[in-house]
Amino acid sequence: xTVDINSRYGLxxxxxxxxxxxxxxxxxxxxxxxxxxxRNALYLGQLGxxxxxxxANPSAIDMLKTICHEQGIANIQPQVYDINTANLNEDYGFxxxxxxxxxxxxxxxxDVITDMQKRTLAGGYNLIVCAMxxxxxxxxxxxxxxxxxxxxxxxxxxxxLIKYNEDVGTMHNGxxxxxxxxxxxxxx
Ligand SMILES: C[S@@+](CC[C@H](N)C(=O)[O-])C[C@H]1O[C@@H](n2cnc3c(N)ncnc32)[C@H](O)[C@@H]1O
Numbered sequence: 001x002t003v004d005i006n007s008r009y010g011l012x013x014x015x016x017x018x019x020x021x022x023x024x025x026x027x028x029x030x031x032x033x034x035x036x037x038x039r040n041a042l043y044l045g046q047l048g049x050x051x052x053x054x055x056a057n058p059s060a061i062d063m064l065k066t067i068c069h070e071q072g073i074a075n076i077q078p079q080v081y082d083i084n085t086a087n088l089n090e091d092y093g094f095x096x097x098x099x100x101x102x103x104x105x106x107x108x109x110x111d112v113i114t115d116m117q118k119r120t121l122a123g124g125y126n127l128i129v130c131a132m133x134x135x136x137x138x139x140x141x142x143x144x145x146x147x148x149x150x151x152x153x154x155x156x157x158x159x160x161l162i163k164y165n166e167d168v169g170t171m172h173n174g175x176x177x178x179x180x181x182x183x184x185x186x187x188x
Contacts, residue, residue: 006039006043009063013043014040015040017129021125022044024162027047027050028092029049029050029093029094030049030050031090031095031096033083034100035078036060041076044094045073051075052077054081055081064078084105088118092124093120093124095116095119097128097129097130101147105145122186125162125184126183128181130179136178140176150166151180153182159185159186164183
């Protein structure tokens with residue numbers, strides 16, 4: 001089971017929004033953007049997705065490669081990739097980008113989102129979870145990038161917003177901030 005592999009390697013369980021998204025997305029070619037050590041990719045892999053798992057951190061990618069090798073996992077392809085380049089070269093049925101966008105160079109974010117949208121197959125899905133900085137809840141963490149109110153939903157005009165919220169969450173230290181959470185489906 002998923003939890004067993006993740007816990008065996010000291011990884012957290014998959015992000016709850018990835019778990020939720022997979023209740024409606026059938027296994028397909030998927031991209032995990034900012035995969036880190038692979039907690040989400042390993043979950044998707046066990047559900048039968050064929051995953052490209054990309055991250056700028058070579059150590060994280062090496063660890064995921066080691067896990068895949070040791071566990072005989074063939075449907076995850078870990079790769080060092082700088083998301084700032086906004087230059088994906090394959091098309092996917094599902095692109096997941098959980099708590100990664102806020103580490104992207106702000107001047108690159110619009111191009112990164114446009115590239116994700118371009119590289120999503122018709123009828124395919126984008127999942128984004130990203131910190132926000134708003135007047136009511138100034139972001140207490142100095143992330144390089146944060147979303148403004150409605151910025152993400154406006155970037156996905158024309159897509160079906162299956163899930164969209166800008167809810168307030170509480171961090172481990174009690175600080176509050178808003179996160180935009182979006183599962184969007186590209187028109188057929
Ligand atoms: C907070 S972690 C999120 C990991 C994973 N998505 C999850 O839900 O657990 C952010 C990840 O983004 C990666 N990252 C930051 N900037 C990046 C970039 N320019 N290109 C690729 N990955 C990047 C970091 O190395 C890190 O693994």
